[in-house]
Amino acid sequence: MSNQTTEHHDHSLALAREMKELTAEITRLKKMDFMQVFNHPVKFLFYSFMKGLMIGFGSVLGASVLVGIFIYVLAQIRLVPILGDFVQEVINQIQTEQSVKPSSNIKFPTSNSTSTPSTQNITK
Numbered sequence: 001m002s003n004q005t006t007e008h009h010d011h012s013l014a015l016a017r018e019m020k021e022l023t024a025e026i027t028r029l030k031k032m033d034f035m036q037v038f039n040h041p042v043k044f045l046f047y048s049f050m051k052g053l054m055i056g057f058g059s060v061l062g063a064s065v066l067v068g069i070f071i072y073v074l075a076q077i078r079l080v081p082i083l084g085d086f087v088q089e090v091i092n093q094i095q096t097e098q099s100v101k102p103s104s105n106i107k108f109p110t111s112n113s114t115s116t117p118s119t120q121n122i123t124k
Contacts, residue, residue: 074087
């Protein structure tokens with residue numbers, strides 16, 4: 001019976017020691033600068049703003065890298081026989097559309113062209 005009591009007592013001492021260490025650690029953390037930010041609303045807003053900027057910048061940078069990798073992979077698909085022809089056709093179509101410039105002979109309707117036919121005959 002004394003063996004169980006000794007084990008229980010040792011376990012209680014170990015638990016008490018861990019509680020003291022945990023209390024000391026929590027006290028040390030409360031005194032640190034980054035925890036003091038929560039006590040000052042202006043500092044908290046500034047750090048929150050900076051965090052938002054960094055998250056936004058990281059998201060844009062990450063998306064740019066992913067899009068770049070995606071485009072690179074698509075460019076390599078041209079080497080695949082079946083998909084390559086389709087991708088090459090799409091690329092050719094895009095290049096054709098970019099090279100075609102709108103003609104300057106096209107006339108857009110003006111506010112006068114919306115008049116009725118009888119009025120158009122009078123003005124001519």
